Amino acid sequence: MSATDSNVxxxxxxxxxxxxxxxxxxxxxxxIADKHEQVIFRVAQDATKxxxxxxxxxxxxxxxxxxxxANVKGKEKRFGRFIGRRRNWKKxxxxxxxxxxxxxxVEA
Numbered sequence: 001m002s003a004t005d006s007n008v009x010x011x012x013x014x015x016x017x018x019x020x021x022x023x024x025x026x027x028x029x030x031x032i033a034d035k036h037e038q039v040i041f042r043v044a045q046d047a048t049k050x051x052x053x054x055x056x057x058x059x060x061x062x063x064x065x066x067x068x069x070a071n072v073k074g075k076e077k078r079f080g081r082f083i084g085r086r087r088n089w090k091k092x093x094x095x096x097x098x099x100x101x102x103x104x105x106v107e108a
Contacts, residue, residue: 011054019047019055023102024091036095039102043069043092052092056102063097 023029024040032038043052049067056064070093074086096102 011051013058016051016055016058019044019051020059032093037098037101038093038095041092041094043090045088045090047090047092049092052094056094060102062100062102064094065097066095068093068095 021042021044024042026040029040032040039056041052041056047055047069049069052067052069053064056062070091072089072091074088076083076085078084
């Protein structure tokens with residue numbers, strides 16, 4: 001049993017399936033993926049770095065080197081005279097080990 005298997009077994013599989021919400025596919029995200037071998041995900045607000053690492057390893061069968069997390073503040077928006085606010089969210093920069101990659105552009 002490898003180290004990645006022990007990380008995944010430490011957490012509840014149902015919880016790990018809800019940690020990753022969506023990949024962030026943007027121009028900046030593609031540039032970071034090419035240059036630094038990182039992938040950006042939108043994650044649950046209460047997700048921790050070890051949970052994110054275990055979730056990526058479980059779902060995509062890759063090895064993760066490290067995880068950086070950023071809290072993104074929601075923007076204030078106006079609709080006429082009404083002022084509202086978008087909700088805050090969290091994104092994770094997942095650094096993959098050498099030779100690993102996740103390709104979202106593959107057709108099913």
